[in-house]
Amino acid sequence: MRKRDGNPARTAWLVVAGLVVFMLALAGCGGGDDTTGGSDSSEELQKVGKGEGEVSLISWAGYVEPGWSKPFEQKTGCKVNNKEAGTSDEMVELMKTGQYDGVSASGNATARLVAAGLVAPVNVDLVPNYETVFEDLKDQPYNTFDGVNYGIPHGRGANLLMWNGDDVKPAPDSWNVTLDPKVAAKYKGKISQYDDPMSIAEAAVYLKFHEPDLGIENPYELNEEQFNAAIDLLEEQSANVGEYWSEAAKQISAYAGGDIQVGTTWQYQYFALKEEGVPVQASPASQGFLPKEGATGWSDTWMLAKDAKHPNCMYEWMNWIIEPKVNAEVAEWFGEAPAQELACKETANKNFCAEYHAEEPDFWNRVYYWETPLADCGNGEEDCMDYNDWVKAWTTIKG
């Protein structure tokens, strides 16, 4: 071959030039078909076969810990590769790489994952423990689309209002301490707010309670007027915000270093700070653990990647994570209500499920699980603000 070639140097250059043309062509016509998506009724698995030896997961910090992933590996022979993500956007982005078998998606990611065709339907009959999952977590709009189940509930909780008990007195019982400009001004520069468009829903929950005239029903389905009211509130708030946090570690160091006195948080940071001896407090049991307006929250779902390389191991994992003992351990470690009814008998703290209201559907009516905001908010008019609007507005709020 090489002997026959007249001028090899020229050939080398031709190869390079060819590659350039190829790249440009690829860029030009876009190649690929990632605009497809839509609800593809790709065939569900009919039987869980032998494990493939490993499983790659995307999860929230604290969802996949050695305490329950090691026993899973021993039992099933599926080695767990876990990648933690800090926001739902990050999870969607990671799923687009196609490298993962499953994800612990919150409600503000699930609809996007389904619409983008990144996840596959889950045959719940192959997940024996699904039977005893709390009824009010089954077939919900954030885990079931067009009547097809797309995942297994993991657990749920409410986002917390947390404050430093030494600085914030008396203990607040309302989000007005961060959102009402008059009250919040007292803590100017010491307020921390979650750096995510979902904060707009937090403002909407507040407005739903304090300004009923706006007619907000669902804080994720906002028409332009309602949306602008929430944005105005957050723009006023931004003058008082000391820091927008995105990583748990960043917020923990801000509370510990005295830079922040009050703000939105997750259970994870609350317990971490308690352990460090920082005198943080959150809405007590006497207030039902929630500020009086209610709160945003999450109900997470383990979803199966569309072209998962290890679907059997993923099914094993989805069944494992709602095993009563395991789900109890996860819930207690993370500080959230378990998805598995039988987990309430397995918790180390026998009062755990009562404290976290796991068995009280009424409590959860005041918690607004994260959802993906869509233009179509069910009134047939497509007049709601969609997630892109939310992201843009959030950039503007931070300035």
Add this chain to the structure above:
Amino acid sequence: MASEAVAERRSAGHRLADLLHGRPRLQVGALLAGPVGWLVIGYLGSLALLLVAAFWSVDPLSGSTVKEFTLENFESLVNEPVYRDIVWRTVRTALLVTITDAVIAFPIAFYMAKLASRRGKALLVVGILLPLWSSYLVKVYAWRTLLSANGAINWALDPIGLSGPGYGQTAVWLVMSYLWLPYMILPIYAGLERIPDSLISASEDLGASPFTTFRRVILPLSFPAVVAGSIFTFSLTLGDYITPRLVSSDQFIGNVIYSNIANNQPFAAALALVPIVVMIAYLLVARRLGAFEHV
């Protein structure tokens, strides 16, 4: 078997040597194919893709890319004041950091190049390189701790009735100036070393004051080195998004790109073109100033 394999390999090596013998263009081609291929495909190819993607849009529901030509990304970039603010904030910080680093770096580099003993020079070079051996994140987090309300800076300033800057743009400026200083010192040092001492002596002999010598001899000769360093500090500041995230809540270009990557890649691509354009403008100005003439 082993000896056969060796013989085989040797003959393959021989054949390769035969092939290359007396064909300098093939030799050069083979040597450069890897690096040039990498440059063209990995580097220019991805830039081309970025440029094209900036003219696409995104499907609001699925977040997947719609590959149809549109200018809407650039329209919102230009029309919405928040993006202008962010671009200006980023460029301003990059300029401030560059000036700060140049002012700090020049005397240090001059001392290293012209005054320090051989031993002192070696010590200074090690001292300047030392921070580069530790992780970038560790350094930024260290600054976060230093700058916090109960941190060391406030503790030190408290007795004289002052307080530190806290988190914010000043903090970003401080931390970036710290992070990129070595990238300014080293080129200036290299540039000053190349100026022969005899030129400085000659200037003195001809009656120039030290200031005139500096202004007419040293500065013009070392100016390309300062510009080389400034390209580092300017572009590194322009692209960083982790430092602003950790020591402030202010958004820089990188932060907005990051927050759009997951759900609106075309817009992120359009934003990513901004630093490229700024950098091209910067290089053109630098060339105008004669920065590349003596290189």
